[in-house]
Amino acid sequence: MVDHSRPTTLDLPIIRELIWTPYRVPLPTSFTSAHERLATRTGVIVEVRTSAGTSGIGECAPLPEFSGGTLQDVLACLPAMPQRLQGLSLLDALGKLDQLHDMLPTAARCGLETAVLDALGQYYRCSLATLLALPDLTELPTTQALELASSQVRPTLPVNTVIGAQKLESAVVQARQAAVQGFSCVKLKVGPQLSQTVELIAAVRSALGPSIHLRLDANESWNFEQARAILSACERWSIQYVEQPLPRSDLAGMAALRRAVSVPIAADEALSDLESARRVLAEEAAEVFVIKPQLAGGLRQSQQMIRQATARGIQSVITSTIEAGVGVAAALQLAAAMPEITLECGLATLPLLADDLIQETLPIQNGHIAPPAAPGLGVHIDRAALAKYI
Ligand SMILES: O=C(O)CCC(=O)c1ccccc1C(=O)O
Numbered sequence: 009m010v011d012h013s014r015p016t017t018l019d020l021p022i023i024r025e026l027i028w029t030p031y032r033v034p035l036p037t038s039f040t041s042a043h044e045r046l047a048t049r050t051g052v053i054v055e056v057r058t059s060a061g062t063s064g065i066g067e068c069a070p071l072p073e074f075s076g077g078t079l080q081d082v083l084a085c086l087p088a089m090p091q092r093l094q095g096l097s098l099l100d101a102l103g104k105l106d107q108l109h110d111m112l113p114t115a116a117r118c119g120l121e122t123a124v125l126d127a128l129g130q131y132y133r134c135s136l137a138t139l140l141a142l143p144d145l146t147e148l149p150t151t152q153a154l155e156l157a158s159s160q161v162r163p164t165l166p167v168n169t170v171i172g173a174q175k176l177e178s179a180v181v182q183a184r185q186a187a188v189q190g191f192s193c194v195k196l197k198v199g200p201q202l203s204q205t206v207e208l209i210a211a212v213r214s215a216l217g218p219s220i221h222l223r224l225d226a227n228e229s230w231n232f233e234q235a236r237a238i239l240s241a242c243e244r245w246s247i248q249y250v251e252q253p254l255p256r257s258d259l260a261g262m263a264a265l266r267r268a269v270s271v272p273i274a275a276d277e278a279l280s281d282l283e284s285a286r287r288v289l290a291e292e293a294a295e296v297f298v299i300k301p302q303l304a305g306g307l308r309q310s311q312q313m314i315r316q317a318t319a320r321g322i323q324s325v326i327t328s329t330i331e332a333g334v335g336v337a338a339a340l341q342l343a344a345a346m347p348e349i350t351l352e353c354g355l356a357t358l359p360l361l362a363d364d365l366i367q368e369t370l371p372i373q374n375g376h377i378a379p380p381a382a383p384g385l386g387v388h389i390d391r392a393a394l395a396k397y398i
Pocket residue numbers: 041071168169170195225227251276327328329330353354355356357
């Protein structure tokens with residue numbers, strides 16, 4: 009018997025229009041890592057308008073020092089996209105994005121996919137996290153399947169705060185603040201100077217007390233000997249893990265470092281797509297994956313990389329690239345959809361920006377963020393803010 013109350017693929021909204029708006033948002037206090045001093049975040053907000061009268065939004069925020077292209081690359085690929093996506097149903101548009109995989113910078117794939125999934129979630133009246141928790145996104149879900157997926161979505165996620173590379177005194181002040189604010193995890197950016205770095209880590213650990221997780225991020229700034237020396241000196245400070253201690257291409261070095269020190273090694277810059285994830289796993293170069301949807305090529309591809317890792321006993325965390333609220337909301341939806349993500353995610357970065365460009369607020373409470381529960385992505389563009397930061 010045919011159930012006429014259920015939507016069919018014939019009813020799926022069609023993409024009528026694709027528009028995009030670049031933004032530039034300052035960071036009131038610039039963010040310093042071993043790669044750079046980030047003082048302004050640039051990116052593009054994309055929007056698909058559908059035959060159902062709905063609009064889906066996404067964010068493309070590339071990070072050239074990682075991988076996956078520049079803002080210019082994103083802006084260069086977008087003009088060809090309306091012609092490719094207009095007239096397609098939302099599910100066909102997802103298939104088309106997969107087909108165009110190699111033509112699109114990872115951040116463009118992420119933003120366009122988010123916008124299509126936002127519109128699809130609004131159509132099914134479920135959150136983007138629920139969509140991602142479905143066993144097969146390419147099939148029309150039954151009401152039962154939607155209910156089951158929705159029951160697997162986590163209502164709130166633990167997140168870490170991040171302390172940029174800087175003077176010991178201000179790092180200690182920020183560590184104390186993090187403890188007062190209720191964070192269960194702090195990430196500290198570190199450089200290659202042995203005694204200075206060990207002193208910094210010891211001071212931050214003592215400001216945090218013994219129970220707050222402390223992870224490090226070297227952003228590729230160490231060589232093997234520096235990494236071994238610093239991490240050996242830090243064994244007693246109980247480090248949760250260190251992100252990308254060695255250059256991204258040195259997978260053999262990372263594997264050797266894993267055997268040489270007890271601090272767990274995480275891959276971040278080394279992960280850019282499914283193939284790189286396979287290599288990191290094959291070389292046993294990391295025991296934690298740091299996944300940034302903007303750099304991994306979107307939410308579904310991030311999901312595949314995380315599942316590959318989980319199958320090999322490797323844990324994953326999802327982090328932002330310090331993008332605006334649209335991209336952070338998408339990353340939160342992904343994290344909420346994946347029960348295997350148990351470590352704190354690096355998604356507490358919106359306070360670094362002068363404006364998050366969204367109408368809603370995504371408050372950080374007691375070291376947790378609740379992904380928006382409204383249908384789709386659950387956040388909406390603050391048009392006035394976007395116009396201001398164009
Ligand atoms: O992980 C976090 O807490 C925040 C995200 C972060 O540190 C980051 C943000 C922008 C670019 C690179 C990185 C990084 O993890 O190296």
